[in-house]
Amino acid sequence: MWLAAAAPSLARRLLFLGPPPPPLLLLLFSRSFRRRRRLHSLGLAAMPEKRPFERLPADVSPINYSLCLKPDLLDFTFEGKLEAAAQVRQATNQIVMNCADIDIITASYAPEGDEGTGTLKIDFVGELNDKMKGFYRSKYTTPSGEVRYAAVTQFEATDARRAFPCWDEPAIKATFDISLVVPKDRVALSNMNVIDRKPYPDDENLVEVKFARTPVMSTYLVAFVVGEYDFVETRSKDGVCVRVYTPVGKAEQGKFALEVAAKTLPFYKDYFNVPYPLPKIDLIAIADFAAGAMENWGLVTYRETALLIDPKNSCSSSRQWVALVVGHELAHQWFGNLVTMEWWTHLWLNEGFASWIEYLCVDHCFPEYDIWTQFVSADYTRAQELDALDNSHPIEVSVGHPSEVDEIFDAISYSKGASVIRMLHDYIGDKDFKKGMNMYLTKFQQKNAATEDLWESLENASGKPIAAVMNTWTKQMGFPLIYVEAEQVEDDRLLRLSQKKFCAGGSYVGEDCPQWMVPITISTSEDPNQAKLKILMDKPEMNVVLKNVKPDQWVKLNLGTVGFYRTQYSSAMLESLLPGIRDLSLPPVDRLGLQNDLFSLARAGIISTVEVLKVMEAFVNEPNYTVWSDLSCNLGILSTLLSHTDFYEEIQEFVKDVFSPIGERLGWDPKPGEGHLDALLRGLVLGKLGKAGHKATLEEARRRFKDHVEGKQILSADLRSPVYLTVLKHGDGTTLDIMLKLHKQADMQEEKNRIERVLGATLLPDLIQKVLTFALSEEVRPQDTVSVIGGVAGGSKHGRKAAWKFIKDNWEELYNRYQGGFLISRLIKLSVEGFAVDKMAGEVKAFFESHPAPSAERTIQQCCENILLNAAWLKRDAESIHQYLLQRKASPPTV
Ligand code: BES
Ligand code: ZN
Numbered sequence: 001m002w003l004a005a006a007a008p009s010l011a012r013r014l015l016f017l018g019p020p021p022p023p024l025l026l027l028l029f030s031r032s033f034r035r036r037r038r039l040h041s042l043g044l045a046a047m048p049e050k051r052p053f054e055r056l057p058a059d060v061s062p063i064n065y066s067l068c069l070k071p072d073l074l075d076f077t078f079e080g081k082l083e084a085a086a087q088v089r090q091a092t093n094q095i096v097m098n099c100a101d102i103d104i105i106t107a108s109y110a111p112e113g114d115e116g117t118g119t120l121k122i123d124f125v126g127e128l129n130d131k132m133k134g135f136y137r138s139k140y141t142t143p144s145g146e147v148r149y150a151a152v153t154q155f156e157a158t159d160a161r162r163a164f165p166c167w168d169e170p171a172i173k174a175t176f177d178i179s180l181v182v183p184k185d186r187v188a189l190s191n192m193n194v195i196d197r198k199p200y201p202d203d204e205n206l207v208e209v210k211f212a213r214t215p216v217m218s219t220y221l222v223a224f225v226v227g228e229y230d231f232v233e234t235r236s237k238d239g240v241c242v243r244v245y246t247p248v249g250k251a252e253q254g255k256f257a258l259e260v261a262a263k264t265l266p267f268y269k270d271y272f273n274v275p276y277p278l279p280k281i282d283l284i285a286i287a288d289f290a291a292g293a294m295e296n297w298g299l300v301t302y303r304e305t306a307l308l309i310d311p312k313n314s315c316s317s318s319r320q321w322v323a324l325v326v327g328h329e330l331a332h333q334w335f336g337n338l339v340t341m342e343w344w345t346h347l348w349l350n351e352g353f354a355s356w357i358e359y360l361c362v363d364h365c366f367p368e369y370d371i372w373t374q375f376v377s378a379d380y381t382r383a384q385e386l387d388a389l390d391n392s393h394p395i396e397v398s399v400g401h402p403s404e405v406d407e408i409f410d411a412i413s414y415s416k417g418a419s420v421i422r423m424l425h426d427y428i429g430d431k432d433f434k435k436g437m438n439m440y441l442t443k444f445q446q447k448n449a450a451t452e453d454l455w456e457s458l459e460n461a462s463g464k465p466i467a468a469v470m471n472t473w474t475k476q477m478g479f480p481l482i483y484v485e486a487e488q489v490e491d492d493r494l495l496r497l498s499q500k501k502f503c504a505g506g507s508y509v510g511e512d513c514p515q516w517m518v519p520i521t522i523s524t525s526e527d528p529n530q531a532k533l534k535i536l537m538d539k540p541e542m543n544v545v546l547k548n549v550k551p552d553q554w555v556k557l558n559l560g561t562v563g564f565y566r567t568q569y570s571s572a573m574l575e576s577l578l579p580g581i582r583d584l585s586l587p588p589v590d591r592l593g594l595q596n597d598l599f600s601l602a603r604a605g606i607i608s609t610v611e612v613l614k615v616m617e618a619f620v621n622e623p624n625y626t627v628w629s630d631l632s633c634n635l636g637i638l639s640t641l642l643s644h645t646d647f648y649e650e651i652q653e654f655v656k657d658v659f660s661p662i663g664e665r666l667g668w669d670p671k672p673g674e675g676h677l678d679a680l681l682r683g684l685v686l687g688k689l690g691k692a693g694h695k696a697t698l699e700e701a702r703r704r705f706k707d708h709v710e711g712k713q714i715l716s717a718d719l720r721s722p723v724y725l726t727v728l729k730h731g732d733g734t735t736l737d738i739m740l741k742l743h744k745q746a747d748m749q750e751e752k753n754r755i756e757r758v759l760g761a762t763l764l765p766d767l768i769q770k771v772l773t774f775a776l777s778e779e780v781r782p783q784d785t786v787s788v789i790g791g792v793a794g795g796s797k798h799g800r801k802a803a804w805k806f807i808k809d810n811w812e813e814l815y816n817r818y819q820g821g822f823l824i825s826r827l828i829k830l831s832v833e834g835f836a837v838d839k840m841a842g843e844v845k846a847f848f849e850s851h852p853a854p855s856a857e858r859t860i861q862q863c864c865e866n867i868l869l870n871a872a873w874l875k876r877d878a879e880s881i882h883q884y885l886l887q888r889k890a891s892p893p894t895v
Helices: 033-041 251-272 316-332 344-365 371-387 402-407 411-428 430-444 451-462 466-474 571-577 588-603 609-621 625-642 648-666 676-691 695-709 717-729 733-745 749-761 765-775 782-795 797-809 811-818 821-832 838-850 854-890
Strands: 014-016 024-028 060-072 077-088 094-098 102-112 117-127 134-141 147-154 175-183 187-190 194-199 206-211 224-227 230-235 241-246 280-286 299-303 480-489 492-501 518-524 533-537 541-546 555-557 566-569
Touching (some): 134 224, 175 187, 175 224, 224 299, 230 251, 316 371, 316 717, 344 371, 344 411, 344 451, 371 411, 371 625, 402 821, 402 854, 411 466, 480 555, 566 571, 609 854, 625 648, 625 854, 648 676, 676 695, 733 749, 749 765, 782 811, 797 811, 821 854
Parallel strands (some): 024 094, 480 566
Antiparallel strands (some): 102 117, 134 147, 147 224, 230 241, 492 541
């Protein structure tokens, strides 16, 4: 029986529930959703409040949740009935659970037998909110153009409590019997397979769908979806039923992900030597979705753009992204779901590990992607950039309050986590690493584990001092700069190494400089792809002798850019390495790492930026996509910096000079035999040239755009982003209007996103304003507003100022849209970190002091630090860069 009328909220009230012994029920953190609705209808938003945080007591815990939910897709409410079998370990007069924004109607507890078990019954109601967290509504348009809503969930990290009262902590595992009461023409999905579907007695339009009991699991992994979807299906080699659910009419677009998933499941089964524990897995595309994807056990949810591929209209980078995301979320089915972190402090175990193994999986499925090189540019360097800040944090960080938990879904947990696991895997070797993984997953299956548990398993498997090495990487923030100089001693090369914390602001100030245990590899020009020597640097300084190295051979540290450190070479050593860039004898990932180290040393003021510009010019013969991509990214950072000066045009000339030879080699159209990486490279180079105003590229982009718009010759998916960007940046109001029209007409979310991301390239102030207004309009899905505003901030000098003003003017709406969460951090980061004037750091800080965003506190500090670093960099190097660019113009280098 569903209760129609709601009793007053039990928020923070004590309930007497009858003898023996008279237990009290206390629901913690319960805030009524009605109060929120009321506030909203009065035009008031509930602004952040940070209550003191407490972990749940361990005296009462759940054994099984029997949960029935009945969402109303028209009224946006849901009714819920929970019957939880609980174990009382210690006599108590209260049961403490988590619960947020739902109203309790009745609650009771009945003890059973003498074993301390009993049943807790709670009836409740809640709102299907529009904040993309908890149990929420997601808007979609049917093929006939009708707007409808699906009911979906996103519980990680702390939002299961918004859907039902629960013990919402990862270590409090239980089984779940879930049933959903839904309109009979809708698809209803949950973690497990359906075991019963019967008419609902009170309403002939409804059915009750019952799902099989789950294994013991954490609340944040529970999921349900009710909506209209099509699907494609297969059975993986190891017998798991795999389905990809898509919007109605788009089942074809699920085929690519289905193939990847069907290959990935057996890959992980082999790698871990543990079978996938559920009978089915569904992957589903959700229209309104805050994260990229979520690993709910057996029902993985994705943004549409992280799952759907249309053979004609999807570009190569989308395919690669879908493969990586599928690889990532399916890894969690073991690493995270079967074995779960004990507390959020160990979140990095989940995310760092999945962010590493997704590459292993994609490398297995698509060796032609050369994905490990891309790892270095996408994760490793990104992590080092963040981790060099004073406001970074250790990988293992103590967290309590939900806003602190939200905050650590960042590049430290993901990218630094993945990078140190990559370094560790290299140090241990694949065989022992695999063995250790199996020991860990077997020992802790259906349980929880902490970082040291993983180290112990890997230590047992390898016999190496894993905990001692890894504690230096996960318990302290930052990473070392290894300084190295060399001396030829007869037939040998003597290397003197020293380590010191690398700081984005230059040198480390303070006593007791932290130290790391650094696995170091050394290669020479004799065999650039092979480590001549491997050492574990466990002291501040070390001398190493390399036997039989001729005086004309170069010596390089960090083969494969695997060690999580930066290297500073003596001038003589660096000088000897540079020809290896030009003649390509250094391996691609080493060329990339060398360039990236030099760039960050320049930003930190350790070497001059002009030196790096000269190194960049040595990349004339570079053929590798990822090397170009990293170089392009750094030149982008430098361009943004120099947009604060009056010689911005000169750096654009430099960009054009660096990129035109490769642009000419590639041309506009694919040549026979080209593959994935050629397509990525062409898009990158043409976009860079077009953006910098390279005349021939601009003209060709305009011509192709015109043909595209007129329907004469549709642009290939891989050329669309660079062409859109080029014509917009050098276009007018008409170009913007055409782009907005293409956006409206686009049927695929990928195409809409592609357009949204380049709109900020527009230069005219009125048009910039128009783009910002568009960002908050109904045309843009709520999760995508961030990239539109971020695109404006990164698009131009005027855009940067306009985006910041826009954020300040619309703060309440933006904050309310994401209710804190990681999207607000992303928005702030994208929008302010391009500033390079000291006073902007003060302005940003002051704004957020009066407009608090608890989950973005650390991001705000990092942004302010970055602004000051930019300002210092500009003051230090602008003049010499300018002189160099002028002199270069006067006498262009001969290549
Ligand atoms: N567990 C996360 C999803 C998540 C992210 C939940 C942030 C709560 C807050 C999921 O496994 C994940 O990491 N998704 C990534 C995509 C992945 C390929 C890096 C994401 O959403 O960006
Ligand atoms: Zn993840």
